[in-house]
Amino acid sequence: MPACESYYPAEPKQPVIKTKTIPGPECNKELEKLDKVFDSRPAYFVADYEKSLGNYIVDVDGNTYLDLYAQIASIALGYNNPELIKAAQSPTMIRALVDRPALGNFPSKEITPLLNDLLKFAPKGQDHVWSGLSGADANELAFKAAFIYYRFKQRNGKDFTAEELESVMDNSPPGSPELSVLSFKRAFHGRLFASGSVTCSKPIHKLDVPAFRWPHAEFPSYKYPLDDEANSKVNKEEDDRCLKIAEDLIKTWPIKVAALIIEPIQSEGGDNHASKYFLQSLRTLTLKYNIVYIIDEVQTGVGATGKFWCHEYADIQPPVDLVTFSKKFQTAGYFFHDPAFIPSKPYRQFNTWCGDSARILIANTIGGEIVKNDLLEQCSRVGNYLFKKLENLQAKNPTLFQNLRGKGRGTFIAWDLPTGEIRDLLLKKLRLNGCNVGGCAVTAVRLRPTLTFEEKHADIFIEALTKSIAEL
């Protein structure tokens, strides 16, 4: 039996939209109340998670949507998954919630098995983990690990100098070093201060917030489809152009580059793919200049591209140094393999909770279900099915399906509309036709269904999409 049927025998057969506008009247009433205490402006609608099931999310007006956005790409298996409910009711979970341990100082007896389970899902070549709380947190913790490692190598194993110990208390070098992280234009790595400095997708994420003067290289802009032989030469030239910019920045940026961070597919920034050649060449570059190589798998990780980790498609050798995760894993942190990334002294990578065993338990359950039900295979298969249907629509209406991308990357699919206005209108029509879908960058539609999304769901989506396009 397909995973979806066995998890959700009562999953709705199709969307039901009861209101003429979305948000509907009940949602608006709830949003008015919410607005008194919280910023309610970004809300699409107010969800009734009690009634949501599997691939369907229900709002407080009773609208039932097929969900291809899934909490901004963060629901792996579907709503009210019975195996996750079991995990949530387990004594381990209850203790993790009511006796939340400070895992560094007072680790629980459960934490070693929990971490060992988590590491079963680590990218090939990675066998240690440090745990955090969100994608931004994971990336910033990875930066800390990278800087500490970089300075450790520079210091050649020597202890801190008196000058370092003193200057750091004034936030001055050499104790607080002048070092940078290189990232890419259109990247999204979070919205705190260091993660915000490497983020470069939209001004609104960054305006008025002080930033480190860290450099942004150019991310390749390919001609799609990527598997079209006719595009391979120009795409390779684009890779080389961007690699040269990255190398030039590494050589000339006034603040020495200690680490590089990249998403294998820039997600928030527009579903921009990085080729195998590009990701592999960055490994050469990072080794040449002794730079820590960080892959951000916050959105691409945990199965949606048909592999557990998207950068596994690129077979980067030797493996990258740090891989960050969050979102669909529901827990956050970074994987690594070189023990030198454990700082030379304790309390350097440290905080009160050092992660969250409640969420690690959820991550392990999600990972286990993916493996047990072969959801990577399903995601690849359904992704191919969906992609072909989209290619058919594209053939009929190329203007509304520009740069269709994500072939062979599971359901991690996107395309561009001619303008942001038309894209936004399409997303609105899609909701009114029963499908909750998100955008990314300015003109792209991004599909981020759960891993239990099947051909039957793809059919419903294609029908709603066809109808929505006709209504544009």
Add this chain to the structure above:
Amino acid sequence: MPACESYYPAEPKQPVIKTKTIPGPECNKELEKLDKVFDSRPAYFVADYEKSLGNYIVDVDGNTYLDLYAQIASIALGYNNPELIKAAQSPTMIRALVDRPALGNFPSKEITPLLNDLLKFAPKGQDHVWSGLSGADANELAFKAAFIYYRFKQRNGKDFTAEELESVMDNSPPGSPELSVLSFKRAFHGRLFASGSVTCSKPIHKLDVPAFRWPHAEFPSYKYPLDDEANSKVNKEEDDRCLKIAEDLIKTWPIKVAALIIEPIQSEGGDNHASKYFLQSLRTLTLKYNIVYIIDEVQTGVGATGKFWCHEYADIQPPVDLVTFSKKFQTAGYFFHDPAFIPSKPYRQFNTWCGDSARILIANTIGGEIVKNDLLEQCSRVGNYLFKKLENLQAKNPTLFQNLRGKGRGTFIAWDLPTGEIRDLLLKKLRLNGCNVGGCAVTAVRLRPTLTFEEKHADIFIEALTKSIAEL
């Protein structure tokens, strides 16, 4: 019936130490396994939370400690609290865990009541909240709110300029402004990049991590006891000296000061108290220079000083702008009252999860229990009882009880030993005598029991302390 008896009828009557060393042999076995995947060096012991109850924490060797550290000041009511277990088993909790909502885009129908409940515990004068995940996260989110607010006022309601929109994508001013947060020496506000820049307690927290060049003023160093008339003149002079330094920095620091952050009692940095006069005078200063006033209640909040929020003792008028929380509340974020702290456009203060409704439910249960059982009154009463006993020990042995502080601040009590070595030895002896106690700064012992700590527990602690001192 006292809260502790009604929550924990089976709470141990006293500590039981079974091993000659701590960590004991079973702990060491577990730590060896943990060390293969995680940094186990900071571990005091490996806890068995299943067997821990109320004010007692049990380790995997079967040692039972009276816990006066409580997960680095983060357990409010005690281990395996029955009301928290009920909350953890509730359908609202299970949904928050398995269907973790992106609260900004897809708020749950439960979120408004949850936030309204949370706001019942907000400091007087605060009626909005923005939620995050940890103390460092809370402070950095507060900084973002402060910077956005500061620039909004500077901009006089005008929209962003083309130059701002462009420069921000290069991490350059004016879009990424040159602005700073003023903090205090010996402060601890977290270990990420902006929170790390305002943290100034120990080099080890900061070394090798790039920092913003933000200024640190001096935090008053008082003569204790604070209520001794003989000390009032010199302490007032100390306040004025430090206020002048803060004002001078505000006037002269090359990076304009947009916000100021302070703990009412610097906790990690040594339990350094700020006087009512000092905290009130900072309000005058922040108003004079249009600086956002942030109080960090991450460690001092949620009852341990005998008030729900420690800065309520200072009766700061008008109320401070932002108050951050985490730790004993188990959820994190900042309270505020001026709606201008909601950014002018959506998606400026935003991220995938925008907090965590699972943890807000826990916070509300904790807050409700504190009120229902009048635990603030109990904490004040027990704190006074404990403080008197410590004064007696101090009278007999002033060298080992220097700067005894926290009188009238519940159980939030600390004192200094002559050296760090003697302090560490005392903490070790205390564990061997059945009490788990933490230090802060270099020479201080800090007491951070739960709010269900009673006179009988204080007696057990004083007995263990007397014994430990004799063994030094």
